[in-house]
Amino acid sequence: MEEVVLKKLRELIGWDSGDGIFCPGGSLSNIYAMNVARYQRFPDSKRTGIWALPRLAVFTSQESHYSVQKGAAFLGIGTDNIYLVSVDERGKMIPADLERQINKAKSEGACPFFVNATCGTTVLGAFDPLVDVADVCKRHGAWLHVDAAWGGSALVSRKHRHLLDGIERVDSVAWNPHKMLMTGLQCSAFLLRDSSGLLQRCYCANATYLFQTDKFYDMAYDTGDKTVQCGRKVDCLKLWLMWKANGTEGLEKRVDRAFEFTRYLADAMKGREGFLLVTEPEFINLCFWFVPASLRGKQGCADYWERLGKVAPAIKERMMKKGSMMVGYQPLGSRVNFFRQVVTNPMVTKQDLDFFLDEIERLGKDL
Numbered sequence: 117m118e119e120v121v122l123k124k125l126r127e128l129i130g131w132d133s134g135d136g137i138f139c140p141g142g143s144l145s146n147i148y149a150m151n152v153a154r155y156q157r158f159p160d161s162k163r164t165g166i167w168a169l170p171r172l173a174v175f176t177s178q179e180s181h182y183s184v185q186k187g188a189a190f191l192g193i194g195t196d197n198i199y200l201v202s203v204d205e206r207g208k209m210i211p212a213d214l215e216r217q218i219n220k221a222k223s224e225g226a227c228p229f230f231v232n233a234t235c236g237t238t239v240l241g242a243f244d245p246l247v248d249v250a251d252v253c254k255r256h257g258a259w260l261h262v263d264a265a266w267g268g269s270a271l272v273s274r275k276h277r278h279l280l281d282g283i284e285r286v287d288s289v290a291w292n293p294h295k296m297l298m299t300g301l302q303c304s305a306f307l308l309r310d311s312s313g314l315l316q317r318c319y320c321a322n323a324t325y326l327f328q329t330d331k332f333y334d335m336a337y338d339t340g341d342k343t344v345q346c347g348r349k350v351d352c353l354k355l356w357l358m359w360k361a362n363g364t365e366g367l368e369k370r371v372d373r374a375f376e377f378t379r380y381l382a383d384a385m386k387g388r389e390g391f392l393l394v395t396e397p398e399f400i401n402l403c404f405w406f407v408p409a410s411l412r413g414k415q416g417c418a419d420y421w422e423r424l425g426k427v428a429p430a431i432k433e434r435m436m437k438k439g440s441m442m443v444g445y446q447p448l449g450s451r452v453n454f455f456r457q458v459v460t461n462p463m464v465t466k467q468d469l470d471f472f473l474d475e476i477e478r479l480g481k482d483l
């Protein structure tokens with residue numbers, strides 16, 4: 117079952133062969149990728165450890181997921197050896213800056229072995245330009261991993277899969293069906309283009325009490341040694357059942373609907389006073405400020421942004437105490453606190469979205 121589901125996911129990426137394993141979450145999938153990339157470049161390191169290696173350098177955008185930091189710390193690479201690549205105003209990695217950072221690392225004597233691109237950044241929902249990033253990686257011989265934990269599910273939609281153009285060229289992908297497709301937690305796939313058994317060689321310990329080589333059946337079904345775990349949950353079952361029940365077209369409808377509802381909400385905000393988009397949504401993250409009447413038209417005031425930054429936490433406190441809604445907020449770079457609304461649940465209606473806007477207006481009216 118795991119084989120069948122992983123194969124279907126790889127087909128959506130555009131690979132007719134490859135490998136993969138279900139991992140306990142996207143963070144772990146990203147960490148698996150970093151370790152496989154290191155093993156591929158330095159196979160002896162599995163035995164000799166990090167002592168025999170040059171200083172390894174990791175590249176990821178400023179807006180990528182924090183699990184890249186955790187991975188570098190966990191694997192002994194060190195967070196100081198992460199080079200943060202600049203993003204444009206929509207949150208996308210700038211390929212020219214990636215190349216600059218790689219050259220910088222080389223000139224400092226480091227070995228640039230791993231680039232993490234993001235498809236669907238956690239806050240803005242930005243997609244890094246994979247074609248250009250893949251060109252840079254190819255020039256420098258670096259492993260290209262895509263953290264598509266959040267945005268990977270757009271591949272199911274014929275209308276929106278272009279956001280991930282170039283994904284067939286990358287070396288590995290992390291994709292969480294437990295996010296946009298709403299498979300029950302946890303369900304995260306780590307997928308590789310390699311079909312030479314790299315994953316197995318990287319992780320295997322060949323425990324003789326489990327992975328006997330003289331079994332009567334095809335030992336390729338013993339996928340357990342492709343992970344760092346021993347016991348493992350059957351995460352593929354949830355996705356298999358959901359896919360069987362809805363069909364690929366049913367899942368595609370869900371994805372398309374999420375995009376459509378995000379568009380609806382963005383347009384509705386433009387029609388109301390007080391809602392200000394942080395950026396036009398590219399995906400289904402709708403990031404916005406609510407500007408209360410007391411602040412409208414006061415952009416010129418010195419303390420405008422400072423005061424606006426206090427609005428989202430105040431509204432959030434009110435909605436939680438009242439028990440009416442839950443919406444996340446965060447600052448990002450130089451942008452003060454803004455709300456981030458994500459609509460994935462297929463049960464949500466347009467009336468719910470209207471309520472959402474009305475409720476924010478109600479809660480923030482007197483601020």
Ligand SMILES: *Cc1c(COP(=O)(O)O)cnc(C)c1O
Nearest residue numbers: 141142143181236238263265266
């Ligand atoms: C959510 C997310 C992750 C982490 O996934 P978990 O399953 O929560 O570990 C990684 N990357 C991105 C871009 C995410 O949005």
